[in-house]
Amino acid sequence: MTETVARGLEGINVTATKLCRIDGLKGELVYSGYDIYDLADHSTFEEVSFLLWNQRLPSKAELAELNQRLIAERGLDEIIERLLRELHTLVRPMRTLEIAVEVLGAVDRASSDLTQPQLKLTAARLTAKMATAIAAYHRIRQGLPVVAPRDDLGHAANFLYMLNGREPNALEARTFDVAMILHAEHEMNASTFSAIVTASTLSDMYSAIASAIGTLKGPLHGGANEAVYKTVDAIGEEQNIASHVEAMLARGERVMGIGHRVYKTTDPRAIILERLGHEVAKQSPDRKYFDLSLKLRDYLAKKLEGKPLYPNVDFFSASVYKMLGIPSDLYTPIFALARITGWTAHLLEQYADNRLVRPNALYEGADNRSYVGVDQR
Numbered sequence: 001m002t003e004t005v006a007r008g009l010e011g012i013n014v015t016a017t018k019l020c021r022i023d024g025l026k027g028e029l030v031y032s033g034y035d036i037y038d039l040a041d042h043s044t045f046e047e048v049s050f051l052l053w054n055q056r057l058p059s060k061a062e063l064a065e066l067n068q069r070l071i072a073e074r075g076l077d078e079i080i081e082r083l084l085r086e087l088h089t090l091v092r093p094m095r096t097l098e099i100a101v102e103v104l105g106a107v108d109r110a111s112s113d114l115t116q117p118q119l120k121l122t123a124a125r126l127t128a129k130m131a132t133a134i135a136a137y138h139r140i141r142q143g144l145p146v147v148a149p150r151d152d153l154g155h156a157a158n159f160l161y162m163l164n165g166r167e168p169n170a171l172e173a174r175t176f177d178v179a180m181i182l183h184a185e186h187e188m189n190a191s192t193f194s195a196i197v198t199a200s201t202l203s204d205m206y207s208a209i210a211s212a213i214g215t216l217k218g219p220l221h222g223g224a225n226e227a228v229y230k231t232v233d234a235i236g237e238e239q240n241i242a243s244h245v246e247a248m249l250a251r252g253e254r255v256m257g258i259g260h261r262v263y264k265t266t267d268p269r270a271i272i273l274e275r276l277g278h279e280v281a282k283q284s285p286d287r288k289y290f291d292l293s294l295k296l297r298d299y300l301a302k303k304l305e306g307k308p309l310y311p312n313v314d315f316f317s318a319s320v321y322k323m324l325g326i327p328s329d330l331y332t333p334i335f336a337l338a339r340i341t342g343w344t345a346h347l348l349e350q351y352a353d354n355r356l357v358r359p360n361a362l363y364e365g366a367d368n369r370s371y372v373g374v375d376q377r
């Protein structure tokens, strides 16, 4: 039998999951049986977090309990504040987040407790504290006072409040909440796989999440949303779209925010984000990037016609975040602030039924060589 290599593990099921189903040809995304359009219309990030951690929607009391838990974990730990003050001039936000997560693990005495109830507490802790850390990082690097969290705001609204020092209006809060729902989970993507590989050695949840953050950072994965911003920024004006795109493609570069390993039609998350974008644009003084993104999308649709290359989630998240006043180097960290729920949900599944991840590599190197001492080489 000829041995083959599954490059990029494409088409390989590495595990079974109850969390997420994607149909890349139909453009379907379903979290534990609930269609993403339904969740985007009716749910909240907190409720979706519960859904992913428990594979069912919460009762009123369970949702209230989760909200209380997240609120209780929102405070900025002194050690994280010290770390942020040290790192902010040296380290970009994604790596800062990676380090902060490891530090949170270092000071959590329960970090090595891998029982399901404790892991769920850790998942909620990370969800709350990562958001606080990124907001505080942004305040500190601007020389502004850190904004204390508010107990009366939902997770998404509170993050925007801690980031900007201003309570978001209802549309801004809802838009960001939906963006977080859309980014919460996406089956066996590269960063989730990283988390699972780390957990499969029975390393703790914090280290597994730090692995995932490091993987999300790359421009072919979560880093694409910041890269989309840079592309739109470099294009600048509608009349430059054609020349800019042609030059990129001639250099063999990829247009960020376009194409997907699984979706061979438009990513449903991009459709929902575009809809939200139109709403936010009506009240935003900063809609230029969104309008330019729409024109770029239309140009690429003609240019790439016949190829399975369509906008993905990162394409519109960039300009929607821009309209919410979020700086572009926080787009990928924000992806992590939402995906933490999906990552930890997969980790709950992995720890509950662990098997060390240890694939093979097909050896193609030399054989039967005799060692020659360094003086004879």
Ligand SMILES: CC(C)(COP(=O)(O)OP(=O)(O)OC[C@H]1O[C@@H](n2cnc3c(N)ncnc32)[C@H](O)[C@@H]1OP(=O)(O)O)[C@@H](O)C(=O)NCCC(=O)NCCS
Residues within 6 Å of the ligand: 219, 220, 221, 222, 224, 253, 254, 255, 256, 257, 258, 259, 260, 261, 262, 309, 312, 313, 314
């Ligand atoms: C996401 C991505 C890595 C998936 O790619 P993949 O499944 O590995 O697809 P491939 O690399 O096999 O690409 C297939 C073809 O489409 C082209 N292609 C893929 N994405 C492209 C893009 N964004 N722009 C231009 N061409 C692209 C490739 O060059 C390749 O062309 P070829 O067959 O002529 O060589 C890829 O589409 C990409 O790099 N997109 C941009 C980054 C991005 O937005 N990432 C976020 C994903 S949510």
